[in-house]
Amino acid sequence: GGEDVYGIGACRPTMGEYRRALCSDGDSVFIDTGRAREEAGDIARPLTEGHQRKEQIRSFGEYLLHSTDKDAVKQGTTFFKSVGMALFDVVIADAVHKKALQNNIGHDIAM
Numbered sequence: 001g002g003e004d005v006y007g008i009g010a011c012r013p014t015m016g017e018y019r020r021a022l023c024s025d026g027d028s029v030f031i032d033t034g035r036a037r038e039e040a041g042d043i044a045r046p047l048t049e050g051h052q053r054k055e056q057i058r059s060f061g062e063y064l065l066h067s068t069d070k071d072a073v074k075q076g077t078t079f080f081k082s083v084g085m086a087l088f089d090v091v092i093a094d095a096v097h098k099k100a101l102q103n104n105i106g107h108d109i110a111m
Helices: 021-025 041-048 060-066 086-102
Strands: 004-008 028-031 057-059 078-082
Touching: 028 060, 057 060
Parallel strands: 004 078, 028 057, 028 078
Antiparallel strands: none
């Protein structure tokens, strides 16, 4: 299989967590939201410097919904960059809350 690299943070164009070539060298580059192309330095710099083309960077949602060969991504180097999105936090919180209700736990926690 391939190597997976996850970047969580460094959400400004001037910030970066990884060497510049990581995004350019990756076989698959995924982002959590479209705005990561402009907001995350690890993505924005390779794009503006011409080391990466916008079309080479896909959202993970697009991949999950539309990829016909999901196993192919396992073969190469995959880079996933997240800048975060409040909607993701709400969806996860809702799922955790529903699971807690199903298991009858968490009722005694004071807010």
